[in-house]
Amino acid sequence: MIQVDFSKLSPQVVWRHFETLCTIPRPSKHEQRLRQHLKDWAEQRNLETYVDNIGNLIIRKVATTGKEQAAGVILQGHLDMVTQANRGTQHDFFKDPIQPVLKDGWLIAENTTLGADNGIGVALAMAVLESNDIAHGPIEVLLTIDEEAGMSGARLLESGxxxxxxxxxxxxxEWGELYLGCAGSIDLEVGQTLEYETAPSDLIFVDLLVSALKGGHSGVDIHLGxxxxxxxxxxxxxxxxAPSNGRLVEFFGGSARNAIPREAVATIAIKAEQLPALENAVAVAQTEWQQKLQNIDDQLQISLQQNANPINEVITLQQQQAWLQALASCPYGTAQWSSALADVVETSNNIGVVKLTKDEAKTLVMVRSMVNQEAVAFAQKIQQHFASFEIQSELTPLVSGWTPNPESAALKCLQQAYQSAFDIEPNLKVIHAGLECGIIAEHYPDLQMVSFGPDIQGxxxxxxxxxxxxxxxxxxxxVTALESVK
Structure with a gap:
């Protein structure tokens, strides 16, 4: 691997913008620094800018000569990125720049997320605004906030x-594909105040760690098991x-509802003489899970070490049993495959975050479905599941899916651009993930929409x-598509 010299990547006009994005922290709900930078950049070039009430940025560029009557095109992406780092990696996503490297034709962030999702989309849109050699009709660039943590930017986008x-x-x-539909989603926020009691004096404390999993996107990767x-x-x-009379002190796992959690750790209390049996149980569980995940995620590790911190309380037995039984028996993963769309997951869920501590007890579950009613029904089923253990939860508003329109002029334009530029016929797909198109369509129902992008993995x-x-x-x-719009 080598440190990347962005000036040597093509097209330079795009990579220059992505390099800037790598230097400006942009976690979900904290996009203001990047938004202000892009707004200032645009105004220095006499481009019209507008920030709506929720914080979305709109930048407008007038049509080039002779293209004033062409259909106006909105280039849309989101400002925020998912912020995940490997255990032991020191990276402050509110301060530190992303440090990508090049390997075998891929730009990679080795121990953190890269932000290619959706930094590449933002960089492509900014490159269009900067370029002066593209013939195009009226251009609007819409850069939303909070796509990765609730889609509030799209949900509260101003109409008109x-x-x-x-x-x-x-x-x-995925390069070579055009997307014309996506799943809707609902978040389930499970939580209650935990009660603690004094720990028996004859117990020792041990940390259990599940690690070395691949993780991934809770939509596009959920079918991989x-x-x-x-x-x-x-x-x-x-x-x-339960059978060992062990006690739970706390449980941490995952950091985002839309990322498959790679690591989780729990502190438990057992009698000292039970430690050898625990070590054996951990080894057996690791082997069993590695076999279950063979050729999928078989680098899994389950490890333990004694915890020397002063601990004198454990979660009450009733709440310990309720939470663990609820989590262990909760539906997870692919719930149903589509009968209408080949090889497409219709409904799924991800148990993205678990936090059981003195300060807070919560679980974040994300439900997705290609059918809005199914998303609601499955989320309600999971809500009832937790309620059966007397654990309360709330459902967030439905984020609408995007209904395909295979006859749209926008789609035909991009299909023709593929043929003209590359002499290939792109695959037409729907995606089991949340794009903002369905929500934007609620505000602008007459918009014709298509989604595309480069190859991004992980x-x-x-x-x-x-x-x-x-x-x-x-x-x-x-560029080919914009120049062909009439």
């Missing part, structure tokens, strides 16, 4: 502000603690990477 007829969403992750650290740890604790997980040459191809596709 955008004037374009077509929208190109540059936020999917990768291990979920929260699920694996909950299963082990539920099976082990979005939402450390080691995220983007294939450099496909960024160049996306640029050529975008």
């Amino acid at each position: 502000v955008l004037t374009g007829q077509w929208l190109f969403n540059i936020d999917t992750e 990768r291990g979920n650290a929260n699920v694996i740890l909950a299963h082990f604790l539920n099976d082990y603690l 979005a939402h997980a450390p080691g995220e990477r983007v294939k450099v040459d496909t960024v160049d191809k996306c640029w050529k596709l975008l």
